Amino acid sequence: RKADALKNRSADDLRSPICCILGHVDTGKTKLLDCIRRTNVQEGEAGGITQQIGATYFPMDNIRERTKELKADAKLRVPGLLVIDTPGHESFTNLRARGSSLCDIAILVIDIMHGLEPQTIESLNLLKSRQTPFVVALNKVDRLYGWKPSPGAPIRAALKQQSKDVVSEFDMRLSQIMTELKEQGMNSELYYRNKELRKYISIIPTSAISGEGIPDLLMLLVQLTQKLMEDKLMYMSEVQCTVLEVKVVEGLGTTIDVVLVNGVLHEGDQIVVCGMQGPIVTTVRALLTPHPMKELRVKGTYLHHKELKAAQGIKITAQGLEHAIAGTQLYVVGPDDELEDIKEEAMQDMKSVMSRVDKSGEGVCVQASTLGSLEALLEFLKSPAVKIPVSGISIGPVHKKDVMRASVMLEKKKKEYATILAFDVKVTPEAKELAEELGVKIFMADIIYHLFDQFTAYMNNVKDDKRKDAAEEAVFPCVLKILPQHIFNKKDPIVVGVDVLEGVAKVGTPLCVPSRENIDIGRIASLEINHKIVDTAKKGQSVAMKIVGTNPEETQKMFGRHFDEEDELVSRITRRSIDLLKENYRDDLTIEEWRLVVKLKKLFEIA
């Protein structure tokens, strides 16, 4: 079937590229969309721009009209541009098919006054990992001090109107941002200076308020998609369709909002979508798009279609969609298809994401609203800079059963993993209550890196607490030599001068005398080097040391009677103290010090 579909492709029959807008919060993504959508009054009602479900369609005539000042070549052959209306990660990550992106091109918005921000970097990484071509809209140029607006003008014309000061501030900020992009491994260039579209990211300065640079942006989007991926844009008759949102609509029940990327959908088609409880097989009851007349659109009346051809944003009504998962693909069952095969294929999306869970069974639980965002979150947690293991995943709100699952980690002595990272989902009150009762932590955020920050802060706290708990019992290794002329007090407490022969002497360390049948003489209570109180003394240092017995027997021990300057003092270590040291202070000890631990372990005949 696929081969047939490929055979029937032709460069004369291109579909519209699909475009997403990404970027940090408040960079102007929404405003930019509004600005692109705003049509010239003279052009008539809507200039051919159509509101679809979750997307806006710009016909090529409209784009040509708006870019005519740029005198771009007229060879633009794609029928138009489909821009996804909800900016941000969510829609981008849900436009997916078997791990690759269905978004043909993206606009990454950067605020010229702020440069790269955390979500800019997150977006960059997403775009990189899905290998999606993109352009940078360097937005808010009108905020440069002294900017003279030329509404709707191409950016070069607008820049010509500016004073020297404005231009030099613009240049300075641009070059700063290009450096920041370079630090993220991206070469970039102002779009009209960019001679190598495949190597350099094009930057288009814009203002979503006064409209400068918008014609440039539109033109570049179409040019780029056509140049870089004509092949990908050839229309295919095979249906390629992604569920962007699952929504309950009054009077319609549960509906799915989809983007039809390729092919044709018909009313009455038998379809299969991935569901929480297995594949959902159902029949398209209605194919809907918003009403072209604004007043009716507000009232929620839709246009019904017998069939719709890609690329399109469509609302589908059908029975049994309650458990459909956003971010998965929709399949049409053709006359020659085996339903069972398609059912299996439909669940493949879910399976491939599920298979990313750590096999060790130890790790946090993560939960997201859609398969696309879950996948993005998992990718992030796996990245080398983060490396948080995941033991369980789920889609949708956090319920009691999810808390129960996370609580299993408490029994595994991995308290810190008894955690749910909830990405853009709700937590039911019962789940919240149970989590508190059981000691399961739930972190909520709708920005990936916020979740990461919260969890990292929590992990550091857990580590600190553990170290504090362990401090009493984790024994650092040392070998000490008593200095004969420096016996200040023989007993209760013993105060002597010592040389640290090996390892580290640390306040709190219990000491014993191996040459005298390992008798225990107490713990190091304080240390002084040159009359200065210190916590630790390293190999090679000489230090005055107070040793205090921790029980009546130890208190009895006396220099000169139970031991003398001939005897070395060493840390009293045990199996448990070694384990605690390993667990909490692994990186605090040098290799040499770890060797000393091994030596002492033999001395004390610890298994």
Ligand code: GDP
């Ligand atoms: P989003 O969070 O990225 O969708 O950002 P918004 O589109 O909501 O914009 C955030 C704020 O920046 C709003 O107050 C906008 O009016 C403002 N804004 C957006 N674009 C521009 C621009 O080009 N110039 C100026 N001066 N303000 C802008």
